Amino acid sequence: LPAGSLSLAAPSTQSCHLCHCPFYLSLVQNEAVVISEVQQEVEEWVVLGNKQAHLSMVLVGENPASHSYVLHKIRPASEVAINSDATVTVSHQYTPKEQLKKCTVLAEIVISAVGILNLITADIIKEGAALINVGINRVQDPILSKAKLVGDVDFEGIRKNANYITPVWGVGPMTVAMLMKNTIIAAKKVLRLEKRKVLKHGVTTNQLLCFLS
Structure with a gap:
């Protein structure tokens, strides 16, 4: 066997109580029963008019074990019709607006922490998206003649199209x-x-x- 591997099947010349692997088979059967039950619950949930359930996972780094762990969750989620939340694209202040738009018009969630006034406008946002406004900019209020805080997101321009949007002072x-x-x-x-x-x-x-x- 390769290093680090384990086999539960004993050689034919020896006697071993693990030969038939009853415990392993029991685990597989129980897993199948649970998956079947969950699938039925999801179908009933959707039939009642509810939105499809979503499983969101945040994967940081390139650790192969972590990628494998996430993959083993995505497959069962797909089997029971649970969506699982996403391709993450990272842009910066020098990303051309047209290039940025190609990503933002498809994004369900947009988090902006650049520090550029009105970088994110209604014309580059998907309707129903969620906007998390982290970036802060200080501008002079022409009416009050004093500085005020505004964000990267055009709050007034986007709030009618977005499902969720945070004010500039919401994250802090x-x-x-x-x-x-x-x-x-x-x-x-x-x-x-x-x-x-x-x-x-x-x-x-x-x-x-x-x-x-």
Whole structure:
């Protein structure tokens, strides 16, 4: 056998309880039953007028194991009529507008973080797309005579055609909010870890409260 491979079939000259692989066969049968059930549920879901279910996966890097892992999810998803979300195209501020349009008119989701005023306009966006506006630009407000923040996305021009669109200040506050949330989650984990360490050494509850206060 090649290095790293494993066989469950024993040689014919030896006796082995794995020869018939009943456990392996059971796994395969159970998998088939589950897939069949899911397929029936998806069909019933769509018949009721609901949108087709989508499975989205984010794959970062070129690790072969990761690609194989994702591929083994795409195939079953296709079998049960679940869509699975996508070809990712990366452009930059020097991409010609016509070249950029070839990608954006097909994109379900557009994330812009370039920092160029009104880079993304209604004429290059697919109707019903989702726009995530990350880029920030400061411009002079002619009416108020002071600087204001605007994004890469032409918010007013696109909002009527897009299903979802974030305002220029929408991403930043959400990032900060999630940072605060993750901070308290981390603090709770540290506290639980300290409690385990203290209790492991036989400290009483009253002593633990004093120690943590």
